[in-house]
Amino acid sequence: MLTKVKVNWKEDAVSHYMTELIDYAGLFPPAALPLKDAILNYHSYFQEEDSWMLGAFVIPASRLEELEPFRDLFNEQMPLRLSIILSKSDEFSTDLDAIQLFTETYQTAGMIEAIEVSPSFQLSSRIFEKLDQLISGYRIYSEIAGTNEQLQSSLNKIKRLNQDSSRPIGIKFRMGGISANLFPSAKKAAYVIHECKRLGFSLKFTAGLHHPIRQYRKEVETIMHGFVNVFTASIMAYCLSITEETIEAILLEDDPKNFIFTTNELSWRNLTVSSKEINKARNVFALSYGSCSFDEPREELGELVLFQKEAVR
Structure with a gap:
């Protein structure tokens, strides 16, 4: 676990790196x-010392009504934080009803932090207007996929939408899945x-x-990307304007010894x-990642020798 690191690193590199990283x-x-x-x-993760790494709970809008029985587990001090995946565009009104039911049921014991949509979802100003009537302060993410040309086309479309919103x-x-063909190249x-x-x-x-460093995994018969690779590459892209x-090269790195945290730096x-x-x-560019495990990433990271001895007192 990283708790042993967190105890000694109050406002430092690894704390900023891992805070609310894992949805x-x-x-x-x-x-x-x-x-x-x-x-x-x-x-239960909220009760653990590593809860500072935990982000939102990811759920399809179509399953929001199933949360009603668990209302009493959460409160204003410890709300259920959600990232909601919308259904198809033509089912948006049904999703809105589900969101409204959730907000009415949970009130201050729940909050919607993000809305996610699939590559085929047709975003428009009308979507935002409807969502804004029910929730506030949320982020919205559009998944992109396909060839580089298709990716660029999606990015250009979203840029145009952002100019008017x-x-x-x-x-x-998406960085992977349950089979080898779902993992994008570095x-x-x-x-x-x-x-x-x-x-x-x-x-x-x-x-x-699931894993900190890029590695081959038998369960998917391919090389899986590491979240340390991905977020180090993203953070350095944002801060240092490094080349593609x-x-x-950072994404392809498979030696954990080449990633080093000190108290105030990551190299x-x-x-x-x-x-x-x-x-x-982390606050404005490389925000988080969704993982079906909260245990694997933090346990494996805690086992790696990424931390300078001088930082752990």
Whole structure:
């Protein structure tokens, strides 16, 4: 666990790096837990010392009504924080009804932090107007997928939408799944990170990031991206304006010894960002990632030798 690090690192690089990094997506494969098990897990994580790493609970809008029995687990001091995935565009009115029911049921014991939409969802100003009537202070992410040309087309479309909206749309990008074909190449991921930085989009990731460092995994018969690789590459892209090729090199790094945290800095090889820079990048650019496990990422990170001895007192 990283608790041993957190206790000694109050306002430092690893704290800023990991704060609310992991959105819990226990409902989704490969975990695919029943809702009761997933929501009880999420509630239990709030009681742990590592709760500072926990972000929102990810749930499809179509399943919001199933949360009603668990209302008493949460309160204003410890609300159920949600990232909601909308259904198809033609089911939007049904999703709105579900969101309204959730807000009426949970009131101050629940909050909707983000809305996520699939690549096929047709975003418009009308969508925002309807959502704004029910919730406030939320982020919205549009997932993008396909070839580089299709990705660029999606990014350009979202840029045009952002020019006419007071609520900017961020990008959601899938880093893996339950089979090898769902994992994008490091080159494609680097392209997305670089373009999102260039175009001024916030970015969140989902799927395939259970492990800190890039590695081959038998369960999917392919190399899985590491979340330390992905967020170090994204943070350095934002703070240092590194090239697409350097972003790709960070994503391809498989030696954990080349990632080093000190009290106030994070370094990869000859590149370094400060704790303050990490904090800024995490707040406005590289926001979070969805994972069906909250245990694996933090446990495996805590086992790695990424932390300078002088920082752990």
